[in-house]
Amino acid sequence: MTAGVDLGRPQAQAIRSDEDVVRVRQLVRTFAVSARLSLVDQTKLVTAASELARNTLVYGGGGSAEVTVVEDDRRRGVRIVFADSGPGIPDIDLALTDGYTTGGGLGLGLSGARRLVDDFDIWTTVGEGTRITVTKWSR
């Protein structure tokens, strides 16, 4: 399953189509398995990645995802950075409200993704783009 992927180094995946969202998901799953996340945490991280990758595609007009295995003193984890140079998010608090959507979805993608991961960091500037960094740690 990990064939052809060097997990010691960050792996980038462009997000330009629905197929790319699936590729991001598979890449994240491979990393999550190698970082020894539990099955529940793997599923949570993969689902969060799926939401954020789709946001990058739909609202950011495409971008990229970079996946890395990270380590601190006690534990390993997987970090993903989603970046796009789309319109940015004018009101982050509103965007993070459950049920708020501008695209006809359930409005749970961004807020739900935040609940699915351990660390969630969002940088956005209107007119410049959005960068979201998420990390899930093994327990």
Added chain:
Amino acid sequence: MALSAEESGRLARLLSEHGERLTRRWTEIVATSLRGRLSQAELARQVQELHRSMIDAGENGLTDLSSEQGGELRAVLAELSRGRARQGFTATETAISVYALKDVLLELMEENHEGSALRDFVAFSGLIDQMGLFTFETYTRTRESLIADQAEQLLELSTPVVKIWEGVVAVPLVGTLDSARAQVVMERLLQTLVDTGSPYAIIDITGVPAVDTQVAQHILKTVVAARLMGADCIISGIRPQIAQTIVALGIEFGDIATKASLADALRQVLRLTGVETRRHQRRES
């Protein structure tokens, strides 16, 4: 423009003068690269056809493959590379069928050394390069259309709606549920509900690796559509990790019945329809 009309004429002359020897050598080189995966007779026929249409094109003063005089030659090349693509040869193996002509021509022209040989060879090469590229493009197009066909077949294959009991149909979902598939699933399910007159449907998501908001939304829409037609839906195959993810995401299934397994869902439906299930003690005789 790959070559001038005079050069084109010289190429045609060269090809027809040494016809037999040239096609034999050409076939040999290609056969080596294909390693016997195409019959000699078939290969010889292809090479001869290509050879003949090149002579025709040269005699008509072909200067560029994309020109009008190149029509026949393009058709032959397209047929060749389509065949190769469908038979599973690689792009390189396909292009070599054309590029091998360069080796043959070089051997031939080194023997009959003339003053303008080098210049001619470069010009001929230009045309052969164009032919190679054209082969390549046709090859890629053919493979792309094959892949598109397969994706469509897969879409059909992966969304069966099965009747599992009188009045109960089930949809086992496997893999990624994108918008296209969700649409197919919904259509199939609704049609099957009508065809079988079933009041119950079970959507089993055991084979869906991740349920995100998009997947959930597709499932919810399908359930609502089925309800509008008077059918009750149960979602089954919710594994522990999926349940926890759905809760964390904040997705609400409302009053839609969900079960851990397809068996549980079927048992529930049977209970609702008044069918009694019980175990028989098997009598040992």
